[in-house]
Amino acid sequence: DIVMTQSPDSLAVSLGERATINCKSSQSVLYSTNYKNYLAWYQQKPGQPPKLLIYWASSRESGVPDRFSGSGSGTDFTLTISSLQAGDVAVYYCQQYYSTPFTFGQGTKLEIK
């Protein structure tokens, strides 16, 4: 199984500042045939289901603000929120869908400083 490890576990950032969350997979999730990274990022607010933000490591889902961006390849990935808004307070998860079981990271709790 591919193990997904996020860092940090929690993060406090001031409004308008940049937030960065890291995700590392225990093996590469880059598929050599199509050069795609099988990596997604989700946002989960309290009492709500997760919401897809980023897929293929860097493609933004429709309707997601452009302050959210994803980067990385192979085994190391980053979710960046360029200018934190109050509504971005949530837990963020990375997930690999390269191979079953489709594992999630443990989550990173993002708060306002």
Place this chain on the structure above:
Amino acid sequence: QVQLVESGGGVVQPGRSLRLSCAASGFTFSSCGMHWVRQAPGKGLEWVAVVSYDGSNIYYADSVKGRFTISRDNSKNTLYLQMNSLRAEDTAVYYCAKSPSYYSGFDLWGQGTLVTVSS
């Protein structure tokens, strides 16, 4: 309206069974991979199972293999999770989610249904 609506959760004793349903609407259900993902109280997300668009490919997490069965009825636009031999550690909110294909991000989630396994 594009949505997934889970039902069937509740309180059940250890060792008993429960069947969850997920009703899909507003999209072509028969073209999508479908998943169950669970979240224990206060914990992170745990992927449970996947079924391909036509039901031909199915995979389970080791934690539920041999006890849970995922299935779908494309004529009814409905996904199911049959849960047998339930344990206390199966207590969680169960979400159904769709992906455009077997290997892709989960772009639509239901609101979840709570399963509590307790005597």
